[in-house]
Amino acid sequence: MFPSTVTQPTNTSGFGSNSSTLQNQPNSNPTWSHLLYHINQTVDKVPNKIDLNDLIKNDLSTSYSAKNPWQGPKLVKQVNLEVHSLPQQSPISANFKYSPEIGKVFAFHDSFVKFWNPVDGKLVYEFQEPSQNNIKNASIVPTNSSVFNDYFSNLLVTCTQDKLAIYGIQLTNGNIRLINTHVNYKISNEQSFTSISCDPESKRLFFAGSEGFIYELIYNLNEGTFVNGTKLKRLTGGSYLSNFINPPKISSAIVEMVIDESRKLLYTLHKCSSVEVYSLGTKDKHEFQLVTQLVDLKKLAAERYPQSPYTSTQLPQQIQSIHVVPLSQSSAINLVAFSRLGHRIYLQLSENSGLYSSDHVLKVAFIKIPPATSLNIPSNPRSSTFFNHGVSVMYGGSHSHPGTLVITYPLGKLNSYNFGSSTSTHQSWETCEIIDMGSEFDAWEIYELPTKMLTKLFPPASGTSSNTVESTSWGIQLFSPPRHFMVVSHGKICYFALPRPIDQLAQILNQDPPSKAILEQFISFYGSPFTTTMSLALLNHKSLSYSSHLVGDYDPSSNALDDKVVKLFFDMSEKSIPLYASLTSATHYPHIEVIGKPLPALDQVSFKEKLHGITLYLIQILSPIWRKSLIKHDKLKNEAIINEWMPTQVRDQLQEFLEILKKIESYYTESAYDRTPNERAYFFEVKKLASFVLEISELFILISSHLNMDEVRWDWSILSQENPTLAATNELQLDMLVTTPLGKDILNQLTYWFAHTSALLFDIQKSNVLVDVLANKCSLLYPVEALTTLQAEQYLQLAINISTQMDQSVKMNYLQQCLRYLTQPKSNLSSDRLCYFVQQLINLDFFDGAIDLVLFHANKVAVSSNSNQYDSVPSHVSIYRVLFTTLKSMENRPNYKSLLNDLCLKCPQVEDQYFHNLIYEYLLENQMNLLLSMDTTTLVPYLSSLPTSVPKLEALIYYYRKKSNFQKASNVYSQLAYDTSLDITIEKRVEYLVFAVSYLRRIYPDNSNAIINDRLSELEYAMKNPTSVI
Secondary structure (H helix, E strand, O other), X not given: OOOOOOOOOOOOOOEOOHHHHHHHOOOOOOXXXXXXXXXXXXXXXXXXXXXXXXXXXXXXXXOEEOOOOOOOOEEEEEEEOOOOXXXXXXXXXXXXXXXXXXXXXXXXEOOEEEEEOOOOOOEEEEEEOOOOOOOOEEEEEEOOHHHHOOOOOEEEEEEOOOEEEEEEEEEEOOEEEEEEEEEEEEOOOOOOEEEEEEOOOOOOEEEEEOOOOEEEEEOOHHHOOHHHHOEEEEOOOOOHHHHHHOOOOOOOOEEEEEEEOOOOEEEEEEOOOOEXXXXXXXXXXXXXXXXXXXXXXXXXXXXXXXXXXXXOOOOOOOEEEEEEOOOOOOOOOOEEEEEOOOOEEEEEEEEEEOOOOEEEEEEEEEEEOOOOOOOOOOOOOOEOEXXXXXXXXXXXXXXXXXXXXXXXXXXXHHHHHHXXXXXXXXXXXXXXXXXXXXXXXXXXXXXXXXXXXHHHHOOOOOOOOHHHOOOOOOOOOOOOOOEEEEEEEOOEEEEXXXXXXXXXXXXXXXXXXXXXXXXXXXXXXXXXXXXXXXXXXHHOHHHHOOOHHHHOOOOOOOOOOHHHHHHHHHOOOOOOOEEEOOOOOOOOOOOEEEOOOOOOOOOHHHXXXXXXXXXXXXXXXXXXXXXXXXXXXXOOOOEEEEOOHHHHHHHHHHHHHHHHHHHXXXXXXXXXXXXXXXXXXXXXXXXXXXXXXXXXXXXXXXHHHHOEOOOOEOOHHHHOOOOHHHHHHHHOOOHHHHHOHHHHXXXXXXXXXXXXXXXXXXXXXXXXXXXXHHHHHOOOOOOHHHHHHHHHHHHHHHHHOOOOOOOHHHHHHHHHHHHHHHOOOOOOOOHHHHHHHHHHHHHOXXXXXXXXXXXXXXXXXXXXOHHHXXXXXXXXXXXXXXXXXXXXXXXXXXXXXXXXXXXXXXXXXXXXXXXXXHHHHHHHHHOHHHHHOOOOOOHHHHHHOOOOOHHHHHHHHHHXXXXXXXXXHHHHHHHHHHOOOOOOOHHHHHHHHHHHHHHHHHHOOOOOOHHHHHHHHHHHHHHHOHHHHO
């Protein structure tokens, strides 16, 4: 019934043949300079930041590519559940689900709820509803700690024909126990709930009724006990009269309800294929408001259906399910809807600005057609579709194939989908695998396996460490496990895996002999640099720790593939791919045959490509060094806290990397293949770099053992001239790495991290000696402006480590030195780094220095951007805003007002009007009295300038009152009263007129000035007849 390999249907209208697909795909040779640029951009971003909009925005073809010539999704395990007590005559009488919260498969039938261990299929718990009524729906949701005080790990919500009940779940060593919370709510016999959803953050519990309404369970804790106070509040649907006068647009039953936690939105899918969107507010401020409605999605999708010769003639029909696309995966796509025939409709919630109002509209962004098979997805309540991170799994059937599983996933070079790069033309390509599961298979739920469960199902091979399971911040994912999926059916669970490129390469090489044609196509598709990276990872046997079951008969702890991988490492090139005639596991190496024109040696292009691959691998190892702080300083205890795992982990990984290089070197030495001078230089430079980084890792392990926690000192002797670290530094030649942006990035990051950390430990003069050594070695790579920033960082860290008991003049000297480096002519700070330094200087009570730093860089930007003199707002104003944004975040500090006083004293010394205006704007919102105390020539023009506003004009009145200039204060009051552009009530305008009159009479009490008398008459008439005058 279950095939051991994935099957692919014959070519139909939805698929192209192998040859035509390869011809019609975008150019298979990517521009690696672009690729490296995106890696550099991605390496500093949030891990696994992906945007699905990039997948579809540039798509020119809606058809799928042909089947991969290498391995696709694979059925890797099947677990049979102990279902002897379930009714066998009607498979759909039991509703199977999986709960990631408790890690158990559960099913409800009749009045029972049963739980199984998904790893071995054993029945672990059985529960019967006390009233013995049939359970119509059940769901496991997170517990509400404010109600249940974390007594339960999760809650089981059941719905029968007459009540809604909640049971607490207690988990102890994997064992389940259900406790009756006595939270019950009676419902009518006609009422039933088709969907249950819980907001993971606020723990609000929502129910979708079969009549089309949404309810929320409310715990009323003010009535003594939450049991008596529990009620079910209807959130949608008005009264009978309001519905009669204004009938709702959507009135059919809700078949599915999902919550987008990242955007705080709730989506409902109705039986009529309509979608509604509701806002849930925030964690602290709950709400439930309708955002928008999309009536009849299937009709709208049919209108937007792509017209293409490859497009199926079957238009989207009934919408069966919807899946949330969280903000972490896409900033543009909100929802993916699946039609009954397998169409995937990507929806986006966009703002629709009209002439008089602005609202949000749910629009169809793109439609992916189904594969060329008569797929018919079952109706709810089964959730027979899955979507996450671009992978979709659909289960359906037809008369000829009653049980069909369809898996579609992105296909691109370097796993480009995980890069989130909008420039890649491969982003939109997908491949599809169709698997015939047989007539007895009946999928109910589809899930993606979490890592914890994956390690139980497929434990790592002996000799490998479990800590290799970690996600990477870029798309290669050498040491994170492949994605696995769970399909829960009646009585069984099937596990599928989506192999990584490295698994596919291992599978190809594991053949005896490997297929030369497939290997050539693989290298051509993924490129030489990425294949080089995978080759290095394969020599590190941990890379296949959790995927050896995808490779075949292979032990990842053995050296079975090493010979083949080493030869592959040396003998491939982007222009021409030299391959051995027979890649066997023999210990001797046969004569090399080259595909195409024979090459006497690999050319320089291939060296650069390999160097790209090696630097990608080094980034994988070294990124934890500069992503996390190695040493933290506790000011209260005056102690340095060392993150001990980091140097040891990095050291171990670098040691493994050196072992990999030894394997390559061994082949390099034994091979009769003539190596060029470029190759020798490149190979030994990589070895030196790895040795250098390894020595630094060893150095900090020594530092941790020499630290005196009381005074935060260390033994300088361990960094003497005889120390191997300095020796390795002096011998290091980095000219070869200049040619690669990634090599430059590694050295920059590494040098910066090393100097930054050493500032916490070294005497500053001795620390500078080491920094100078590193800077000299990196002179070609390390720009002067970056070096000055590094030295400023050192002095800043020394100032931070000065405790309150120590001489504060020393701290001020360090801060002055820091500012000196930051304000040098060649200093160049990004906005993020400028914010960082401003924040730190203010925290250290060096506010004058923070202001001087901002003024220096703003003036530098202003001078360099004189050509943009016609801009409405000069670019250097954004530099000023850094200071005020930092101030806003420090309002609760005790010395906040003194900081503002210093700012006001600094204002007259600066001639830039924009700087003055930003100070006035900030004080106007936060410190009115301080604003009025400023005696500057630019204050009154600012308060009088356009656009006018009530706060500005009122501040101007207070200023004139303080100066006893009551006539001008009266004029401003009358301006407020008469200005119709301001949003002011009639009552408030009359109040302003009263003040204007009183101030004029205070100046001219005897009515001796005719002009003033006329003015008073005008104002008094406006007071008595405000609507006719104002």
